[in-house]
Amino acid sequence: MTDQHVLVAYGSTNQGTAGIAVEIAATLREEGLTAEARPAGEVGDLSAYDAVVLGGGLYAGRWQRDARRLVRRLGPQLRDRPVWFFSSGPLDATAAEREIPPTRAVRRAMSRVAARGHTTFGGRLDPHPKGRLARSMAKRGMAHDWRDFDQIRAWAHTVAADLRKK
Ligand SMILES: Cc1cc2nc3c(=O)[nH]c(=O)nc-3n(C[C@H](O)[C@H](O)[C@H](O)COP(=O)(O)O)c2cc1C
Structure with missing residues (x-):
């Protein structure tokens, strides 16, 4: 089935995760799927x-x-479809070096909707982010983009391959 329509939804305060979602949607479209990234x-x-x-x-x-x-609002609808999760966070190279498991809270959400898989990508701290704590982290020199777009595209290809098996 190649004409599947995939939603790539994201929760993002400083747009780092939004950029990942846009890249995943673009990769899924390269794979012949219909895909769009939405907040x-x-x-x-x-x-x-x-x-x-x-x-x-x-x-x-x-x-x-x-x-x-x-997840709370649309849990039953999510459970009715194949769903994959990703997290974006670590402000260092760890996510590119090894598979980082979902946090406890994310694991719980995965089981609520029977998510098929999860991966963690590096995060990004904007030099001028929203949020007091984020701004103080940026002032301390932590602002950097740790997202690895090759890793992001590679994961999106695995999602497309899995969907084709459906
Ligand atoms: C206040 C604050 C708390 C954070 N907590 C975590 C955390 O618990 N685990 C983690 O991996 N990254 C953490 N991060 C890094 C963010 O997840 C990273 O900046 C991510 O890219 C933010 O996504 P966004 O730009 O889409 O909002 C934190 C960042 C800030 C500013």
Whole structure:
């Protein structure tokens, strides 16, 4: 089945996770799927989609609020479709070096919707981010982009391959 419509929804405060979602959607389109990236807060219904990739920026071990809320709001619809999760967080090279398991909170959300898989990508701290704590981290020299777009595209290809097996 190649004409599947995939939603790539994301919860992102400083747009780092948004950039990952856009790249995943573009890779899925290269694979011949129909795919679009949308902010999780703007997704009201999943009936138009055959599958969902949902990602959240990590804040203190939890997904950014809009991603968490999407799981709560649309849990039953998510459970009815193939769903993959990704997290974006580590502000160092660890996510590119090894597979980082989902946090406890994300694991719980995965079991609620029977998510098929999860991966963690490096994060990005904007030099002028939203949030007091984020700004103080940036002032301390932590602003950097740790996202690895080759890793992101490689993971999206595995999702496409899995969807084709469906
Ligand atoms: C206040 C704060 C808390 C964070 N907590 C975590 C965390 O618990 N785990 C992690 O891997 N990254 C953590 N990060 C890094 C963010 O997840 C990273 O900056 C991510 O790219 C943010 O996504 P966004 O730009 O889409 O909002 C934190 C960043 C900030 C500013």
